[in-house]
Amino acid sequence: MNNIRIEFKETTVENLQAFSEILKKDINTMLEEALEQYFQSEQEKLLEKNQDDENAMTNLDYNEFWDDVELD
Numbered sequence: 001m002n003n004i005r006i007e008f009k010e011t012t013v014e015n016l017q018a019f020s021e022i023l024k025k026d027i028n029t030m031l032e033e034a035l036e037q038y039f040q041s042e043q044e045k046l047l048e049k050n051q052d053d054e055n056a057m058t059n060l061d062y063n064e065f066w067d068d069v070e071l072d
Contacts, residue, residue: 016030016031
């Protein structure tokens, strides 16, 4: 595993310590849970953006779709 150096603002460290005590959770567990939520949220945003981009290229509005269509 690669070593990663992570630095937090002092207020973040204080919040981690406080919530660790309040929730009776290990700080590493809280960070893992927070990152899981972050990754899931970002993945959903990317999927939504990709869908929106795809729809923008393929969707025609009502008039564009029916333009030049002749119904007998």
